[in-house]
Amino acid sequence: DSGVTQTPKHLITATGQRVTLRCSPRSGDLSVYWYQQSLDQGLQFLIQYYNGEERAKGNILERFSAQQFPDLHSELNLSSLELGDSALYFCASSVVPGGGLGDTQYFGPGTRLTVL
């Protein structure tokens, strides 16, 4: 158990819908990362937040957005869903971003999104 929690574990929805994935980082971690894992693309970095502020963006679609709240939990919002958005979505957290031993990322168990 990494200490990172994600809800829900599974999500089944239809094309065109909007969903919200939630992540609670490990106690004391300030940085949250979102990754997507699809069959054809592997594990890809989407976006990172540090202490409530967006810090880095990866291959995140404009239909996707995220935020980190004052209690440090984060939400990933996916809208206008398409079949190709079906994937595992992982959240990771670290104490601090980008520096030394404290930035090791620990991953949550993921949310499996199925778009029908």
Place this chain on the structure above:
Amino acid sequence: DAKTTQPTSMDCAEGRAANLPCNHSTISGNEYVYWYRQIHSQGPQYIIHGLKNNETNEMASLIITEDRKSSTLILPHATLRDTAVYYCIVRVAFGNEKLTFGTGTRLTIIP
């Protein structure tokens, strides 16, 4: 971040040491070598990381060659629960926090 090359798959007998190689010939002096594994569709699990010295923890040992162009992850006594995809990732220590995952090595532990 430097690119890594890993074998696509490997087998190891249960109870033996599993040695997983990784080539990172273009690694820079400020880049760490990280290892993660992913068991089935679970979240990636951090194993170990190092800069240039060999490292050991309760899960594994990491051996980095003197020129730092390759490394080996060693699981000393493999069990069936070690069957997973193992990712070797090279990452700058400062300024680029994302992890770039390749295709990894699918390690199968044989009973």
